[in-house]
């Protein structure tokens with residue numbers, strides 16, 4: 001994520017240490033009270049790139065292959081969807097222009113954009129839970145979201161994906177994933 005919202009908090013008790021953490025969609029950076037604006041700017045940029053690196057390190061093992069992806073889906077279905085979502089096929093596809101993933105409920109098939117191989121595992125997990133939930137509830141109605149929200153990081157992951165799409169100017173609509181949206185080749 002190139003430009004998340006950043007909140008800088010200065011503390012008089014803090015003398016040397018700088019730290020940063022993610023709070024919902026924003027990043028909080030804690031700085032000592034006596035730090036110049038120039039230093040602040042440098043530290044904020046530094047902490048953002050450190051945070052991004054550590055998040056990238058936590059990529060999902062599902063990125064390795066279609067079978068690893070299927071295995072992750074089995075785990076997520078068992079954990080969040082009472083094991084009821086059983087796709088017939090799920091596979092990685094080359095980056096799609098307008099979507100992160102798509103599901104064809106009538107055929108039980110799910111396709112996941114290779115762009116998601118580089119996001120943190122918890123973000124990919126959200127997308128997988130979302131697509132799996134479509135096998136139980138095809139549209140984006142309340143019944144659908146009731147399933148998806150069993151995955152606690154749903155809102156945070158949506159924020160991450162929207163930020164990623166905006167920062168990289170991908171033009172991907174986080175909520176567009178139905179096959180009816182657009183005829184698009186895999």
Ligand SMILES: [Zn+2]
Nearest residue numbers: 130175177178
């Ligand atoms: Zn959807």
